[in-house]
Amino acid sequence: MSAPSVLVLGATGRTGGAVVDQLLDAHRGGELRLIAAVRRPEAAAAFAERGIETRHIDLDSAERHGLGHIVTALRDVRRVFLASGYDVRMLSQAKAAIDAARLAGVDHVVHLGVHAAPDTTVVHYGWHQLVEAYLAQSGLGRTNLHPTAFMQNLLMPVMSDPQSAVLTHYIGDAPTSWVDTDDIAAVAATVLRSPEQHDGQSYGLGAEVATIGGIADVLTDLTGRAWRYEPKEPGEFLAAVTAAGADPVYMDCVRNVFERTGEGSLPEAAATFDTVERITGRPATSLRAFLHRHRGHFTA
Numbered sequence: 659m660s661a662p663s664v665l666v667l668g669a670t671g672r673t674g675g676a677v678v679d680q681l682l683d684a685h686r687g688g689e690l691r692l693i694a695a696v697r698r699p700e701a702a703a704a705f706a707e708r709g710i711e712t713r714h715i716d717l718d719s720a721e722r723h724g725l726g727h728i729v730t731a732l733r734d735v736r737r738v739f740l741a742s743g744y745d746v747r748m749l750s751q752a753k754a755a756i757d758a759a760r761l762a763g764v765d766h767v768v769h770l771g772v773h774a775a776p777d778t779t780v781v782h783y784g785w786h787q788l789v790e791a792y793l794a795q796s797g798l799g800r801t802n803l804h805p806t807a808f809m810q811n812l813l814m815p816v817m818s819d820p821q822s823a824v825l826t827h828y829i830g831d832a833p834t835s836w837v838d839t840d841d842i843a844a845v846a847a848t849v850l851r852s853p854e855q856h857d858g859q860s861y862g863l864g865a866e867v868a869t870i871g872g873i874a875d876v877l878t879d880l881t882g883r884a885w886r887y888e889p890k891e892p893g894e895f896l897a898a899v900t901a902a903g904a905d906p907v908y909m910d911c912v913r914n915v916f917e918r919t920g921e922g923s924l925p926e927a928a929a930t931f932d933t934v935e936r937i938t939g940r941p942a943t944s945l946r947a948f949l950h951r952h953r954g955h956f957t958a
């Protein structure tokens with residue numbers, strides 16, 4: 659029997675890229691056949707250099723050209739990791755991916771969603787829940803990953819300035835939950851290697867709760883420089899990221915999350931779970947370990 663093919667959508671992104679990294683040994687060992695989906699043809703070379711097949715998939719193209727080429731790109735694929743970006747088009751992108759997966763005979767989809775209360779009124783959290791309801795009715799095997807805030811956000815220019823040792827955030831002094839995307843990927847990789855054991859499950863992912871001031875203190879300790887936190891208004895976040903080209907519809911939802919986290923009306927923002935240890939057998943990455951791993955970024 660040939661090794662099952664696993665296709666990663668979002669392979670050029672933070673979480674999808676980490677899923678590729680985590681599955682590379684299983685690919686090289688012949689346990690599975692890893693395929694990276696790329697929407698920009700120039701992104702293929704880096705995967706080819708690592709011995710990973712790529713297939714060209716632009717989920718937005720379904721609107722104009724239908725599903726045919728996506729179904730073709732999913733030929734002989736058994737398992738799919740589905741991550742989309744920070745854009746309201748995540749709804750149509752995920753629908754196209756799920757429809758094409760069903761038509762191509764895929765067995766199992768692992769969806770990257772978000773942790774939220776079941777009756778959340780946060781708009782983009784609801785989008786993820788609608789995607790997962792659509793996935794549930796598709797008949798495909800499925801596992802949903804529900805992370806809290808990515809530790810990797812702290813590396814973004816809008817949140818950390820290593821030159822002046824300043825962390826910027828938009829949630830005041832509210833404690834919030836953090837998870838390393840490498841840990842999300844480790845759980846995803848475990849599921850993609852044995853999906854039957856995880857069919858129908860949704861896994862919360864959040865390792866540790868901290869305030870931004872608390873994170874600045876850890877950075878001060880790790881780097882020997884006096885890091886400080888400069889709280890800003892959520893509207894300033896929206897202005898900065900949309901000026902940089904981000905989708906204003908999606909980012910206004912994030913602004914709302916920051917506002918509600920700051921005022922304390924979003925308790926799920928501070929949830930933690932034992933998922934990483936339970937699924938992978940090793941503890942989740944702590945904030946201190948994450949910041950230590952990335953100390954090069956924080957040491958100007």
Ligand SMILES: NC(=O)c1ccc[n+]([C@@H]2O[C@H](COP(=O)([O-])OP(=O)(O)OC[C@H]3O[C@@H](n4cnc5c(N)ncnc54)[C@H](OP(=O)(O)O)[C@@H]3O)[C@@H](O)[C@H]2O)c1
Nearest residue numbers: 668669670671672673697716717718743772805806807808
């Ligand atoms: N940041 C957080 O704290 C957080 C917390 C919880 C949940 N989430 C969820 O995590 C997801 C984002 O994960 P991430 O940070 O790993 O994403 P990311 O780094 O922004 O990567 C997005 C990936 O999607 C690909 N993509 C975008 N549009 C596409 C299209 N039309 N067709 C095919 N591929 C397309 C991108 O390809 P290109 O490289 O070509 O652009 C990229 O590979 C979102 O759904 C978000 O709601 C985020």
